[in-house]
Amino acid sequence: MSDSLYTKIFSGSFIIVQLALDRLKGAGINAIIKDESESGRLAGFGASIQGYQELYVSNEELLEAKTIIASVQDELES
Known part of the structure; x- marks a missing residue:
């Protein structure tokens, strides 16, 4: 279980x-x-994937953030 x-x-x-x-x-x-x-x-170390990033949000804002991310993904797919 993660804290x-x-x-x-x-x-x-x-x-x-x-x-x-x-x-x-x-x-x-x-x-x-x-x-x-x-x-x-x-x-001073190399990276296997350049420009790859991860986005994190507070657990308190997670539901609203998921809706926004889904909207961004839909926009990019259309």
Whole structure:
């Protein structure tokens, strides 16, 4: 069982994550981006997937954030 206060809600390329982040911010949801390739670069290590990021939101905002992410995904698929 996880005690984390945040849940990963989306992952993808830098550009798509930035679009999702912008939509979440517009709704007043503060999200966190995890970018292991950038962390590895700063530490002097290489990364297997460049530009791949993960988006996390507070568990308290999870339901609203899921709706926004679904909207972004629908928009990208159409």
